Amino acid sequence: MNLDFMFVYKNKSSLLLLSKKRNPVFFLFCLLIGIPILFINPAHSEINDTFTVRNISVDVTANSSFVAKDLAIKEGMRAAFQKLLKRLTIEVDYEKLPDMEDDEIENFLIGFEIEEEKLSNVRYIGLLTFRFKDSSIRNLLTTNDLNFSESSAKPFLVIPVYKISGVFYLWEKDNPWKIAWDNFSKKSGLAKFVSSEGGFLDFSEIGPVQALSGDEDRILSIAKKYQTDQAIVAFASVKHDSLRGNVSLEVKIAHYSTGYAEDLSATLSFDLDQGENMDSLFSRAAKASAEKIINDWKYVNLIRNTGKENTLSVAVDVDSLDDWISILTKIKTISLVRKLEINSLNSNKIKFTIDYVGNASQLQLAFSQNYLDLSKEQEVWFLKKAKK
CATH class of the missing domain: 3.40.50 (Rossmann fold)
Structure with missing residues (x-):
């Protein structure tokens, strides 16, 4: 099982980072003896598919193919940036989206890929993919008082x-x-x-x-x-x-x-x-x-700009470590979840705390889109796998 999320073990004198795929035994040992483990959601690493814009077509003519290519990439970057902002916001807010210069947009860019290209002496035709920094884009929208959504729906x-x-x-x-x-x-x-x-x-x-x-x-x-x-x-x-x-x-x-x-x-x-x-x-x-x-x-699923994260304590029954890892794999794709901290393991039950943005109903909906049922019973939140 190839997982890329990171577990963090903290105590007063040290900070240890380890990957589950490198040392699952140590991870299980931490759970058994009650060491708190922090899960940082990799959906908030710099490369996030929601913040990737594909199939940007460009066709530019200039004095040379080199100049045309440079102009085409900048044109594609502007188009991808606007497409991303519109992807995350609702239509009534489009007129409030910030209008930025190329050098400003570049600060939000991780990089780009050329999927296809054709060149002549003076013309450049290409199909490009651009990847943007998720945290920087969120900060931009928040600064401009724009509500946004980044939760993907089931097909x-x-x-x-x-x-x-x-x-x-x-x-x-x-x-x-x-x-x-x-x-x-x-x-x-x-x-x-x-x-x-x-x-x-x-x-x-x-x-x-x-x-x-x-x-x-x-x-x-x-x-x-x-x-x-x-x-x-x-x-x-x-x-x-x-x-x-x-x-x-x-x-x-x-x-x-x-x-x-x-x-x-x-x-x-x-x-x-x-x-x-x-x-x-x-x-x-x-x-x-x-x-x-x-x-x-x-x-x-709009994330309202309240400027704060919410916290939820959750319990889940698991049959094995692989069962728990399977659940974590689903959680890591949920962009509303910012952080998950495991608190305890007792009789095949794991208790953990989630830091998230949005409200509880939006979190439930986001979990359901990943075949996870998050429900509240007598003031306690429970998580279980939903049937496909």
Whole structure:
């Protein structure tokens, strides 16, 4: 088991750092004799995937390819920086995002990678990835009085039902609404949208009638097939307004999830622009619908700028050291958790303290997205693995 988190043993005269993978026996010994052990969440190390921005396209022409490349990297850095800030904040706050010069942005940058590039004598075309310092970005947002969210959601399985002229489409290959979601399904900020295959098992599992009637058992059953426990039924129908002489696409999003989750259902409408074809309208509607879901998710999980961390004492039953390490591995991906200190081990029960940002409900939601059930029973918080 390859784990990169660090345990810290403290006493009055020394500070010892050790990695679990180097010395698990010592770690277990510390637990058994009651030595407090501090777990620093590596989600807050400088390299954090939430603060990595990929697929930044650049195309710059200058006097030479060297100048063009330098200008392209700076242009890409600016674009990635703005994309990251928008990823973490909600849409109503976009106008308050700081406008910074290149040399200022560089202070927040860990580095960049060139995924693809093409050069001519005067032109540079590239696909770049930029990695930013998580703690510095958090400080920037806090300083500018901006609330933000960095909790990732479990994948959303998209069930795209389309109605036209009284006919319903779902898994058919010529369903333009499904094609639009298939093209969009990718990592997008703090959420990932999974496109269904539309194979025989999907046909047999659920049809458009069951999806639109809210057959939760069937909806969550097919979600489980795609290794998640939440889904959205995206119902799109074409509307013709004879009075206004326009065509629109009405979209109704119904959100289904097991466990602790917020309802992200919504209703949206998109007019067909002059000169726009229907394929473009479907693509635009799918993208906007996904962005609406992501924005609502961020709003639920906003970290308010109170300037302080909260503390929670938690107990968990474990069967073995590997069982506990498995739980820690999940916790280390939860960005709300800043620090975890193990207090005691007694009869296969571990008690520990969490320092976190946000509120308890947000922490519960973040844990549930990592298949961990955090619940309160008679003023005591308990943690256990949730079933997938």
